[in-house]
Structure formats: structure tokens, C-alpha cells
Amino acid sequence: MTNRLIEFSAVAALVAVIVLAVVQGHAGGSAAPLEPGGNSFAVRDVRVFDGTRDLGVVTVVVRDGVIRQVATDAIVPDGLAEIDGGGRTLLPGLIDAHVHAWGEARRDAARYGVTTMLDMHGMADRLPGLRAQRESLGDVGQADLWAAGYAVTAPEGHGTQYGFPVPTFGPQTDAEAFVAARIAEGADYIKLIVEDLGAHGGERRLDTLAPDQVEAVIAAAHAANRKAVVHVSAQEDARRAIDAGADGLVHVFIDAVADPDFVASARARGAFVAPTLSVLASFAGEGIGAGLAADRALSLGLTAEQRASLDAGIPRASGDGARIERAMESVRRLHAAGVPILAGTDAPNPGTAHGISMHGELELLVRAGLSPRQALAAATSRPAHHFGLGDRGRIAPGMRADLVLVEGNPQAEITATRAIVEVWKNGYAIQRDPRAASAQGVAVPSASLVSDFDGGEIAAAFGGWEPTTDRIAGGASVAEHRIVAGGAGDSRGALAVTGEVRPGFAFPWAGVMFWPGGEPMQAVDLSGRSELVFRVRGDGRHYRAMLFSGPSMQGMPAMLGFRAGEEWSEVRLRLEDFAGADLSLLRGIAFTAGDPAGEFGFLLDDVELR
Known part of the structure; x- marks a missing residue:
């Protein structure tokens, strides 16, 4: 505001x-948590605010995730777990x-x-x-x-x-x-x-x-x-x-x-x-x-x-x-x-x-x-x-x-x-x-191929792709990504990533981010993988692969560099070389341009986590 x-x-x-x-x-x-159970239970003798008014002290019965009774004389079925609501709301x-x-x-x-x-x-x-x-x-x-x-x-x-x-x-x-x-x-x-x-x-x-x-x-x-x-x-x-x-x-x-x-x-x-x-x-x-x-x-x-x-x-x-x-x-x-x-x-x-x-x-x-x-x-x-x-x-x-x-x-x-x-x-x-709750990331499919970009759409075997730039933190850089015809090894398609790194931010970047989870920054368990492999072609500029990981998103991402030359080349980055990365809680992998400022462009294909 x-x-x-x-x-x-x-x-x-x-x-x-x-x-x-x-x-x-x-x-x-x-407050000590209650014992876990299913989605059927009763809370006895509890004060209830029903969303508009005070109902006083009543019993609330829940069956299969739905509230069934709210009354002073509610009948609790035999065998239903009961929770003491005394002194509580x-x-x-x-x-x-x-x-x-x-x-x-x-x-x-x-x-x-x-x-x-x-x-x-x-x-x-x-x-x-x-x-x-x-x-x-x-x-x-x-x-x-x-x-x-x-x-x-x-x-x-x-x-x-x-x-x-x-x-x-x-x-x-x-x-x-x-x-x-x-x-x-x-x-x-x-x-x-x-x-x-x-x-x-x-x-x-x-x-x-x-x-x-x-x-x-x-x-x-x-x-x-x-x-x-x-x-x-x-x-x-x-x-x-x-x-x-x-x-x-x-x-x-x-x-x-x-x-x-x-x-x-x-x-x-x-x-x-x-x-x-x-x-x-x-x-x-x-x-x-x-x-x-x-x-x-x-x-x-x-x-x-x-x-x-x-x-x-x-x-x-x-x-x-x-x-x-x-x-x-x-x-x-x-x-x-x-x-x-x-x-x-x-x-x-x-x-x-x-x-x-x-x-x-x-x-x-x-x-x-x-x-x-x-x-x-x-x-x-x-x-x-x-x-x-x-x-x-x-x-x-x-x-x-x-x-x-x-x-x-x-x-x-x-x-x-x-x-x-x-x-x-x-x-x-x-x-x-x-x-x-977050001791370990969610599991992902066992296949190593993330994306080959041959289907005409920006798709992944798990997770998804989005542009990423320093604009999210107040910078001015821009990026876009799209499918283009003609990938590595004469494949049908590749991911084109283009944009401009603009000065004015302490850590400028622009590029594309792969989210391995079901939504951005959801942690996944990739501790069984050892290598990030992809093919790249571009403008001869040096780029960075950045891994975001860990129980929180605080701190610097782990980074390794690569070059996008004028001909297709395969890049193989050992995950153990990303210093400090927690592969059991991997949240995102970014492929980005940084300093110096200026326009950039590269093609990405056959991305794998082996």
C-alpha cells in the first residue's frame, strides 16, 4: 500500500x-497438540463461536469431515474419538x-x-x-x-x-x-x-x-x-x-x-x-x-x-x-x-x-x-x-x-x-x-528426463517452467520463454529463453526457473539424483545454474556456471558440486544471465536430473 x-x-x-x-x-x-486421528470426532462441552454469534457451551460432532451436530444434547456415536472442550473455544x-x-x-x-x-x-x-x-x-x-x-x-x-x-x-x-x-x-x-x-x-x-x-x-x-x-x-x-x-x-x-x-x-x-x-x-x-x-x-x-x-x-x-x-x-x-x-x-x-x-x-x-x-x-x-x-x-x-x-x-x-x-x-x-511437516520434500517420478520440449508446449515430466527476473525484488530485468522448432540433435523443439539484464539491482538476473514441485517453491526430494544434464546453445555468454533448496528459502542459492556457445553442447553439472544445496528439499533450478547488463538469449533442450 x-x-x-x-x-x-x-x-x-x-x-x-x-x-x-x-x-x-x-x-x-x-499448547500441547492433541493425538492425531481420522476425520471423525466429537468436541464435548466446548464454547462455540459459530461465525456470527456465541452458541454457549455445546458438543460438536464431526463425521467424515463434515459437521453433523452442534447441540447441548448432541448424541456422540459409540467409538467416536472425543476431545474435551472445557475452558476452550x-x-x-x-x-x-x-x-x-x-x-x-x-x-x-x-x-x-x-x-x-x-x-x-x-x-x-x-x-x-x-x-x-x-x-x-x-x-x-x-x-x-x-x-x-x-x-x-x-x-x-x-x-x-x-x-x-x-x-x-x-x-x-x-x-x-x-x-x-x-x-x-x-x-x-x-x-x-x-x-x-x-x-x-x-x-x-x-x-x-x-x-x-x-x-x-x-x-x-x-x-x-x-x-x-x-x-x-x-x-x-x-x-x-x-x-x-x-x-x-x-x-x-x-x-x-x-x-x-x-x-x-x-x-x-x-x-x-x-x-x-x-x-x-x-x-x-x-x-x-x-x-x-x-x-x-x-x-x-x-x-x-x-x-x-x-x-x-x-x-x-x-x-x-x-x-x-x-x-x-x-x-x-x-x-x-x-x-x-x-x-x-x-x-x-x-x-x-x-x-x-x-x-x-x-x-x-x-x-x-x-x-x-x-x-x-x-x-x-x-x-x-x-x-x-x-x-x-x-x-x-x-x-x-x-x-x-x-x-x-x-x-x-x-x-x-x-x-x-x-x-x-x-x-x-x-x-x-x-x-x-517439512522434514523431507515430496517424492517425484523416477524418470530422469525433465523436459525435451518436443511436444510443442512448455511441459515437464514433473513440476513446471516460468520466467524469472530480479523484478520480483525491485529490479528491472526482463525475460520470456517460448518453444521454438529445431532442438539439439535435430529434435523437434527447444526452449528459447531471451531477455535483458538491466542495471540498478544489487544482484541482477533474468532467465527461466524450473519448479520441481506441484507449485512454485514447493520442496521435493531429489536426494537420489546426482547430476543435472542439459543441452544448450546461445550467444556465447556465460550463465548460471542456481539451486534453491533447504527447509526455508532464506540465504543465497547454490550456483555453478556454464557457457552457451554458438553450437549445441551438453552441460553436465554434478549436484554435489552445488555447495550447500539440500537435495532432499530442492525447491527450484534457475538458468539465468547476470552481470554484465545487456540483452541475452539461449536455447535449452533435453533437461535431465540423473
Whole structure:
């Protein structure tokens, strides 16, 4: 939301690892986990917040991952595992209404009771898989994700700087066709970005969507039965978005306190606001993230990577404090007028991390005028209602058993959400100790060939390929990849990687990344492989192969060099020579150009992990 947020908002992502130091381990948590079991159980004599109200002390019966009974006189079938709820509160699984999720984000979130997340901008190729998971009642071990896919933004606008190609919306773009393309990719809703940096101070400006474009995209989204939500940071942009029919704002604006006309308009049109106070507090230097990391009640589920992200807040500068104060007052006024407030963190921006930051967001919402019970509704039933998530966000018969059991009563003291006893996803207990959950990467197919690029598509036997550049960490380099005819040894095809390394970043790079897991930065076990083999042809430039690995993504990747000459050659790199790489937790392999700056191009073929 601030200028520095826009420049550094991927600090917890892929190559922010290059500039962050390795962090220390964590202390143990305070609540002992319950014994693991199946997805059928009962919680006896527990206080229940059902998503909207306090049901008092009741018994909740779960069978096959679905809530069956919620009553004081509930009948517990013989043989069903029973959990003592005395002195505890059962909550619906929390819903984070604004995230950007990759790598281990969904597992990180689930450990802290966030069982559903709403992603507001990211690659679209994962969308079908996300839908399949959230329709399942299986033991998935992670939060479900709804997603916008690619956000709607202007050419070179905010959202295009994160190292992956983004379709953009220009002056001549047809709104109906553009929205239809996003829906065909699997977008669950449409997110628009209206951001020129004017609200953040400074002289830099970005191109952004014009008011008529915003109106056209919102109308197209509604015609296609999709909600339209809007990123704004200025009140006038927010006013125009609401007047154009936006269903909600996914940030609260920072340049002014919400005036009576805006409040009245938002209420009259039924729009919601997800203010993402966690990010504003981080950039105001309030130390919210560091405070969460230091809370012993939260330490059990914290990874080194999450700790680094929480500690990554940027020192407070002039004006930041006023921005968070204006934002808090806007939330107070909107809430008092009856405008729905949704809890969203914008994790993993600096000073935030997936899952754990929801507990800080709840506290901030209470500081901004919501009661603890209203804040809990903002993280459960309200996002479920406004985004049409019909089977979650409440504790009632027929709902899926996404549940959080905590000590004490967060309806009286909101920080009680931090004393987590157990989290269930689809009725299955979540492993809350990340040391056990990520002790080893997932297995991959035994075949050595990753990609031969002969099928006419960019495909892999496991994992996938994406461009990668330093733009994800604030640089300006660019890269693209595509299939071309004619590969090594007269094969049918090869992967062409082209781009430009541009100066201005401490560790410039551009190229292509292979993700061996099911999604970016998911760890896989390749400890049985000994060699990276590929064929390459290019411009005579020297390049780097970079291995990202280990239990966290902090620290420098392991690197070895290679040259792309004018004729095809085979490159064989022993994996043991990548100093410090943990092959049991391999997260990514990048083929990149670095210094010196300038244009580059190479062809890649027959990539193997032998």
C-alpha cells in the first residue's frame, strides 16, 4: 500500500532470499497438540463461536469431515474419538481475504488456523488444481485457495513487476474478451488494480487503469457472474470504483480519512472493505510482525522463512504514522456505518507472513473499533458470505469441518486466538510443527528426463517452467520463454529463453526457473539424483545454474556456471558440486544471465536430473 510496499512487496518471495540473512530457529509453543486421528470426532462441552454469534457451551460432532451436530444434547456415536472442550473455544477455520500465495504458503497458513485464503494476484496455470483441492474432503494438510489469477492492470502498471508475465489492459482492450479470458483460465473473481503511486508521496508515477476502463471491467465481470474487487490507495479512486459497482475494496485508502459521502456510498451499494491493516502497520514501523514472531503462543508453527518475513518491516519514514492512523479511523467510520469489514493480511509483504499475521490483523481490527466477536466474523462468516464460499466460515450441521480450537475465549479477548490447541482441515488434524511437516520434500517420478520440449508446449515430466527476473525484488530485468522448432540433435523443439539484464539491482538476473514441485517453491526430494544434464546453445555468454533448496528459502542459492556457445553442447553439472544445496528439499533450478547488463538469449533442450 505504500511506495515501499509496491517496490518491495515480494520480499518474502523467490529472490528476496538472495538479500535476506539466514535467520535463527524458533522456540517451542505453549499448547500441547492433541493425538492425531481420522476425520471423525466429537468436541464435548466446548464454547462455540459459530461465525456470527456465541452458541454457549455445546458438543460438536464431526463425521467424515463434515459437521453433523452442534447441540447441548448432541448424541456422540459409540467409538467416536472425543476431545474435551472445557475452558476452550471452537471457531470456524479462519479466512484470509487478501493474500499472495506460493510455495509453502497454504501449509504455513493452516498451521495458524487459516484454512481458506483468497489470492489477489498470481499465475493462472495453478487455478484448476486449486479448485480440485477445495472440492475435496481429503487430508490435504493445507489451506484451500480461491484466486483472481492475473489481476487487471495497465501496461507497465502495478502488478507487472513480480517476475512472471502478466496480460495487461490497454486503451484498446476489449473488456468482455479480457474478462472472459481470465474466467477461462479459472479466475474465481476479478481483481482490478488502480494505483498510480500518487497517494504515497514522491515523484514517481505508474500508468494505471482509467475510470472508464474500471467501469467496463466491472460491468464485464458482473455480466459473467463474477465479483469485481479493486486495489486502491486514494479515496477518489475508491469512490469511483464503488460508484462503478465494485463489490469491494481489497485495501483501505491511505491519503485521507473516509469522508461522509464515501461512507454513505459504500453502505448504500453494499460494498465491503478488506483494509489489510497489517501491511500499513508494518510500514508505519509499529513492529506488528516482530511482535507476532516473539509471541511464544505462536512460535510452534513458525518457520525460519516466516520469521524473516515478519522481521522484514522497513523503518518508519515521515508520513507513515499518519497513513495508518487515517486508515484506522476510516475503518472505524466504515464499520460504525455498517459497511462490512473483512479480515485480510496481504501476506507475505514485509512485516507479514501467511497464517500468523491473521492474529495480528484481528487485534488491529479490534483497535479500529470492531468488537472481538465482530473481528472474528470478519475472518470467518463475512468473507465466506461475500465471496460465496457456501460450505465454510460457520460452525453448523452440513458445513465442512474446518475448525480451530483455542484456549480461553477470543470473543472476550481477541488475542486468545493465538493459544491454538488444534486445527482441523476437512476434519483432519493439521501438523502444526513445521519441522515434522517439512522434514523431507515430496517424492517425484523416477524418470530422469525433465523436459525435451518436443511436444510443442512448455511441459515437464514433473513440476513446471516460468520466467524469472530480479523484478520480483525491485529490479528491472526482463525475460520470456517460448518453444521454438529445431532442438539439439535435430529434435523437434527447444526452449528459447531471451531477455535483458538491466542495471540498478544489487544482484541482477533474468532467465527461466524450473519448479520441481506441484507449485512454485514447493520442496521435493531429489536426494537420489546426482547430476543435472542439459543441452544448450546461445550467444556465447556465460550463465548460471542456481539451486534453491533447504527447509526455508532464506540465504543465497547454490550456483555453478556454464557457457552457451554458438553450437549445441551438453552441460553436465554434478549436484554435489552445488555447495550447500539440500537435495532432499530442492525447491527450484534457475538458468539465468547476470552481470554484465545487456540483452541475452539461449536455447535449452533435453533437461535431465540423473
